[in-house]
Amino acid sequence: MQPTSTVADPQAPLAPDSRTFARAFADVRDAWRNRALWGHLGWQDIKQRYRRSVIGPLWITISMGTTAVAMGLLYSQLFGQDISTFLPYMTAGFLIWNFMVGCITEGTDVFIANEGLIKHLPAPITVHVLRLVWRQMLFFVHNLVVYVIVAGIFFGTLSEPYHMQGDPNLHPGISWTILLAIPGFFLLAVNAVWVALLFGIISTRFRDIPPVIHSFINLVFFMTPIVWHTGILSKLGEGSGDWRVLIAELNPLYHFLEIVRAPLLGHAQDWHHWVVVGAFTVVGWALALVALRNYRARVSYWV
Structure with missing residues (x-):
């Protein structure tokens, strides 16, 4: 009698019921139920990165704080901005940008980097995405310390109605509306999951995608209102229409940035x-x- 092979053929057609939305939803649901797994793995990622370091994860905060303050001081002078309003603006924007970009760029490699676990750990592939987003959330919480320090230093200015130079809008200042940053960040994290999931599947199949995105993201940074604000575009557009504002409005990352940054700074909330x-x-x-419905079962063969 000939032995029966149990090794799956990567070129064999998938079972008819494997490409259903029920299976896709089940993958996401089961991944959420395994939060103890991806939660632990996310913590281990941070501990492994700073293994044998004296101050450990505090390097995250120091690096973030040094970069944000240096860029804030530089661009405030270049654009003639008041440091008491521009430095908190720059710090909050840079903090949120790091979270978004971390989820996007690492999301393209999320399955490739976890090749070993995918092939040997029987778990939903969404587990690896949730691990990535959880790790970036931990980085965000570490970096949030920098914003708290900067906002505390300039709290007197930020707690009263104020203008940013070149911005015609009067901002009401920090108040109870700062709590809107919580649902804003939650929505940001929910979107980070689908971004990493979609880009991760595509990049696993087409390996040219990660370097393209890594290169493109540097351009997007300067086109996103982080080191400048939209009030400058409005001022430049006086007398010739406000078409320049479209530079920001057509950038999806600007809207994701604002739902968290505006409450943190006490800016007028634009719904x-x-x-x-x-x-x-x-x-x-x-x-x-x-993508999860059609290619979930193929990821383990592509990595």
């Missing part, structure tokens, strides 16, 4: 940012679920 982010959340998760 159209929430509408845009909500639309991207629905469309993005729909695309991610389609």
